[in-house]
Amino acid sequence: MNSPAIQLQGVVKRYKFFTLDNISLTVPEGEVMGVIGPNGAGKSTTIRILMGLVHQDRGEVRVLGRSMPADQVAAKRDIGFNSEDMRLYGPMTIDWHLRFARSIFPGWDEDYATLLLKRFGLQREQKVKGLSHGQRVKAALLTVLARRPKLMLLDEPTTGLDPVARHEILRELTSAMAEEGRTILFSSHNTQDVEQISDRITFIDRGRIIDSMDKEKYLDRWRRLRLEIPSGVLVPAVRGVVGIKQQGRLAVATSSAFDDELPGAYERAGVRVQRVETMTLEEIFVANVERSREEVDA
Amino acid sequence: MDSSFLISQSDKRPMYLQIMEQVKQKIAVGDWREGQAIPSIRQLAVDLQVSVITVKRAYLELEREGVIVTHHGRGSTVAAGVELGATLREAELDQHLDQAARLGTIMGLEADELESRLRNAVDRVTEKEAV
Amino acid sequence: MNATIIPQLIRKDIDLYRNFVIGGLAAGVVSILLILFGRGVLGLIGIISLFITMIVFASLVTGQCLVNERKHQTLSFLMSLPLSALQYTVAKLASAFVLFLVPWLVLTAAGTWIVMVSPAIAHGVLPMFLSLCLMIMVGMFLTCGVALVAESEGWFVTATVVVNVSYNFVWIAIVNTPSLAKDLKGPTPIWSATMLSLIGGELALMAATIGLTLWLQSRKRDFI
Numbered sequence: 207m208n209s210p211a212i213q214l215q216g217v218v219k220r221y222k223f224f225t226l227d228n229i230s231l232t233v234p235e236g237e238v239m240g241v242i243g244p245n246g247a248g249k250s251t252t253i254r255i256l257m258g259l260v261h262q263d264r265g266e267v268r269v270l271g272r273s274m275p276a277d278q279v280a281a282k283r284d285i286g287f288n289s290e291d292m293r294l295y296g297p298m299t300i301d302w303h304l305r306f307a308r309s310i311f312p313g314w315d316e317d318y319a320t321l322l323l324k325r326f327g328l329q330r331e332q333k334v335k336g337l338s339h340g341q342r343v344k345a346a347l348l349t350v351l352a353r354r355p356k357l358m359l360l361d362e363p364t365t366g367l368d369p370v371a372r373h374e375i376l377r378e379l380t381s382a383m384a385e386e387g388r389t390i391l392f393s394s395h396n397t398q399d400v401e402q403i404s405d406r407i408t409f410i411d412r413g414r415i416i417d418s419m420d421k422e423k424y425l426d427r428w429r430r431l432r433l434e435i436p437s438g439v440l441v442p443a444v445r446g447v448v449g450i451k452q453q454g455r456l457a458v459a460t461s462s463a464f465d466d467e468l469p470g471a472y473e474r475a476g477v478r479v480q481r482v483e484t485m486t487l488e489e490i491f492v493a494n495v496e497r498s499r500e501e502v503d504a
Numbered sequence: 505m506d507s508s509f510l511i512s513q514s515d516k517r518p519m520y521l522q523i524m525e526q527v528k529q530k531i532a533v534g535d536w537r538e539g540q541a542i543p544s545i546r547q548l549a550v551d552l553q554v555s556v557i558t559v560k561r562a563y564l565e566l567e568r569e570g571v572i573v574t575h576h577g578r579g580s581t582v583a584a585g586v587e588l589g590a591t592l593r594e595a596e597l598d599q600h601l602d603q604a605a606r607l608g609t610i611m612g613l614e615a616d617e618l619e620s621r622l623r624n625a626v627d628r629v630t631e632k633e634a635v
Numbered sequence: 636m637n638a639t640i641i642p643q644l645i646r647k648d649i650d651l652y653r654n655f656v657i658g659g660l661a662a663g664v665v666s667i668l669l670i671l672f673g674r675g676v677l678g679l680i681g682i683i684s685l686f687i688t689m690i691v692f693a694s695l696v697t698g699q700c701l702v703n704e705r706k707h708q709t710l711s712f713l714m715s716l717p718l719s720a721l722q723y724t725v726a727k728l729a730s731a732f733v734l735f736l737v738p739w740l741v742l743t744a745a746g747t748w749i750v751m752v753s754p755a756i757a758h759g760v761l762p763m764f765l766s767l768c769l770m771i772m773v774g775m776f777l778t779c780g781v782a783l784v785a786e787s788e789g790w791f792v793t794a795t796v797v798v799n800v801s802y803n804f805v806w807i808a809i810v811n812t813p814s815l816a817k818d819l820k821g822p823t824p825i826w827s828a829t830m831l832s833l834i835g836g837e838l839a840l841m842a843a844t845i846g847l848t849l850w851l852q853s854r855k856r857d858f859i
Contacts, residue, residue, distance in 0.1 A: 238555055254859060259714055261856035279717050287715035293708040295651060302650065309643055310716055346712070373553075380553045384546050398513070405557040422561050425518050480610055484516065 209271045211235045211357050211389035212256060217265030219251060226251050226413045229265070233391055233406075238383060240404030240421075241393040242491050248413045249393035250289065253361045256391070257287055270357055283311070286350035289361035293342070296335035300328055300345050307349045319352035326374055340371040351378050358382070360392040364399050372396075376403055397488035401425075407487070409494050416498040421487075428490045429464035433457040434478040442475040444468065448497045460485075460493050509552055519554055523562035528571060536582050542572060544579045640718050641726045648700055648730035655699060659692040659738035667745045678755075686767065689742055690802065693775035694795045696734045701727055701782040702791050711859055724783055724852040728845060731779050735772070743768045759821030762830045763809060769834060770805060773841045774798040780848035809833070 212233035219226040226248045233239045243249045254260040256269055258278030267274040272281040294303055300323070308314040323330065326344040328337075337345060347363060363379070364372045380403050382388055394400050400407060401421065408418040435441055435455050446463035461468060469479040485493070509526050511519050530536040542548075545563055549556045563580060566572045574580045608618040649656075666688055669681030704710040704727075713723060746768070750761050781794035809815055815833070818825040 257715065259711070259857075259859040279719050279722075282715065282717040285715070287711075289711055291708055292711045292715075294712060295647075295709055296707065297651065306643070306647060310640060376553050380555075381550050383556060384550045402511075402519075403553065403555050405555045420557065421555060422518075422520065422557060478609075481606065484518065 208235045208387075209268075211237070211270055212239075212391060213266070213268040214252070214256075215266040217252075217255060217262045217267060219255065219260065219262050224248070224251075224413060226255075229415055231408060231415065231418060233389060235387055235389050236383075237389055238379075238403055238405045239389075239391045240400035240407045241391065241410060242395065242397060242400055242407060242487075243393070243410035244395065244495065246412075247410045249410055250361050252410070253287075253289070253359050253391070253393060256359055257282070257285065284356040286353055286355035286358045287360070288346055288350050288358075288363060290363075290365050292346060294334045294346055294349075296333070298334060299330065300332050300334065300348075301330035303334070303345065303349055304330070304352070307353065311353045313353050313355070315352050315354055318354070319348065322348045322351060322378065325378075326371075340367050343367060344371060344374065347375060347378070351382065354382070354385070354388075356388055358388075358390045358392070360390065362394055363392055364394060364396055372399065379403060397486070397491055401487040409491060411495050411498055412502075414498075417494055424487070424490055425484065427461075427463055428485045428493070429461050429468075430483040430485055430489075431459040431461065431469065431472070431479055432481040432483065433459055433472060434480055436476060436478070439476040441477055442471065444471045449493065462494070462497075509548070511552055511554060519558045520562040520565065523548075523552070523554075523559060524566055524571075527562070527566055531571065531582055538582050538584050540582050542580050542582060640716065641722060641729065644713070644718075644723075644726035645730045645733055648727075648734065652696065652700055652734055655692075655695060656734055656737050659688065659695075660741060662688045662692070663738050663742045663745070666742070667749070670749055685742055685746060686771070689739060689768065689771045690774070690799055692738050693735055693771055694778065694799070697731050697775060697778045697782055698791065698795070700731050700734060701779060702788050705786060706788060714858060719853075720855055720858045721849060721853040724849055727783060728776070728779055728848065731775065735775055739768070739772060757820045757822060758824055759818050761824035762826055762834075763815065763819060766809070766830065766834050766837065767806065769837050770802065773837050773844070774802065776841050776844045776848075780844050783848055784851045 210232050212231065214229050214231045217226065217229040224246070229248075229252060231239075241249050241252070251260060255262050255267055256274065258269075258275030258281065261275050269281050270284055272278075274281060304319055308316065308319075326341075326348060328341060328345055328348070332341075334342060334345065343363070343366070347360075350358060350360075358379075360379075364375055367375065376399060379390060379392075382390065392400075404421050406419065407421050407424060409416045431447075433441070433450075433456065435452070435457055437455065441450060441452070441457065444459070444461075446465075446468055447459050447461045449460045451458050459472075464482075469482060472479050509523065511522055515522055527536075527542070536542060543551065545556060545559045549559045552559070563572065563574065567574055567580075570583055572580045573583045604622070605618065608621075613621075663685070666681050666685040669677055669684060671681075673679075673681050704713065714720075718726075743765070746764055747761065750756050750764055751758060777798050778791060778794045782791040785791065785794075810819075812829065814827060814829040818827060818830070
């Protein structure tokens with residue numbers, strides 16, 4: 207059993223107006239972990255801590271078995287990093303960047319790089335400053351993908367991309383997982399991308415992890431129930447229901463731990479369950495954040 | 505390599521269910537035959553651009569239903585003796601009946617009211633066929 | 636494998652700022668021509684422009700090469716490579732040095748040659764000329780250090796202004812030091828004890844700047 211690709215234990219980082227609080231997360235080798243959170247939640251800070259670019263105030267960080275930030279040089283040999291605010295060198299060509307990366311990383315796959323250029327619609331001799339936003343993002347990701355790194359840490363890899371470019375990127379990310387022993391952790395607020403390619407999903411909000419689970423389990427456990435409440439009937443508190451919104455005789459209950467027994471709990475109290483609906487990851491995410499913020503404020 | 509699968513975004517059902525249905529369809533129409541090797545979990549995940557865990561789940565459920573067989577370390581094949589043509593129709597019928605039942609409940613119909621309406625529907629269809 | 640990353644980073648900066656070096660050289664050549672062929676005032680302007688070229692070039696090199704990484708957001712690209720904050724700093728100081736060195740060497744050598752060859756200039760001026768050239772290199776390292784440690788363009792500009800202004804004071808102080816001034820007009824270059832300690836002081840300041848920069852950078856907890 208290999209050691210996990212990523213291990214965060216009780217990580218704390220304090221800034222003037224923001225604190226990353228008690229982050230614990232394990233990502234085993236071979237997994238795609240999607241991190242979802244609103245802006246300012248702490249996704250970028252967490253990824254920077256994983257890269258050793260930011261030193262945590264407390265807690266242990268191990269990436270590919272190496273302690274961060276102490277061992278960052280060795281770790282970064284096998285990590286491919288990209289972040290939304292990262293830029294390449296404007297006056298230089300794409301080819302210059304590829305040759306630069308190739309000179310540093312022995313695992314560089316020139317054939318794959320050429321293939322990616324074609325797939326992404328980029329040309330070697332293009333200067334970076336002449337590229338559109340989407341092309342620049344693809345060029346930067348190309349320098350990461352062609353190295354075939356063991357671990358990819360990607361901070362919002364598809365943000366700001368048009369649907370075609372997003373599709374191209376997701377294709378390469380899932381392709382990468384065809385190889386055994388490779389791991390991806392990426393952050394996004396595009397819940398559809400996360401839902402599509404993640405094995406596990408972590409929700410982060412206001413500096414704390416509010417939930418972390420198998421993607422399929424999330425999609426199984428969260429349900430929306432449409433209820434009809436006859437007059438004079440009180441809606442019971444049902445275990446596993448995290449929120450109810452009622453207007454007149456109709457209500458919507460959101461459950462985070464649905465099982466087949468749950469509708470029965472309402473039926474027995476005289477409340478009619480009209481429909482049980484699945485929820486998209488986006489809806490789950492918003493509901494989860496609302497619930498967690500209520501808990502904190504209470 | 506088979507990339508004729510498609511995950512539809514407008515389809516509200518979970519991805520793993522869509523995969524299961526498409527596998528069954530391939531078998532039902534005869535594109536995939538008994539004993540034929542089907543794409544590995546990883547390969548299908550790459551082709552569909554979905555997470556490995558989603559395909560894994562689909563394959564697990566398919567195996568549980570007896571549609572495919574997984575040979576440890578050697579991938580999966582279509583199970584022998586799978587009569588899917590009929591099973592698919594059964595599933596479709598159940599789906600339609602569930603929908604009718606749901607609507608009936610919303611409208612406040614009792615079970616025997618629904619039953620009689622179903623009889624009426626059968627009569628209507630038989631009449632049309634006879635014409 | 637890691638040993639080659641610093642040379643590769645230096646090579647990268649040379650690729651990026653090659654035109655600057657060429658520009659600096661061109662400006663330097665103009666100054667030299669002015670000195671060689673300019674009569675009277677033009678020759679004097681040539682000498683002044685020689686120093687100004689060196690000073691401006693030092694500021695430009697440090698500014699572009701160092702400040703730009705953060706300004707143009709390429710720093711995280713670099714730090715995603717297998718290198719530590721310390722290695723990055725070493726590479727940056729080395730890049731600035733290499734880029735600055737080319738025009739500086741040309742100008743210092745040309746200036747030395749002119750001083751030794753020209754009948755109109757007292758050769759005694761040579762040690763002071765060299766110490767001034769060296770001073771500009773020290774100033775470059777000082778502004779480099781500030782740019783790297785302070786991580787802000789504002790601080791870098793302040794440091795540049797302070798350093799450049801202080802050249803004047805240092806120069807005036809040198810010229811007004813009797814033990815140095817008396818050797819200026821002589822026919823041979825005299826390496827007096829005072830002059831040698833001046834040059835030694837400059838080198839020591841340069842080493843201290845580099846050392847302090849490296850130390851402060853290696854202690855940073857948030858590199859980005």
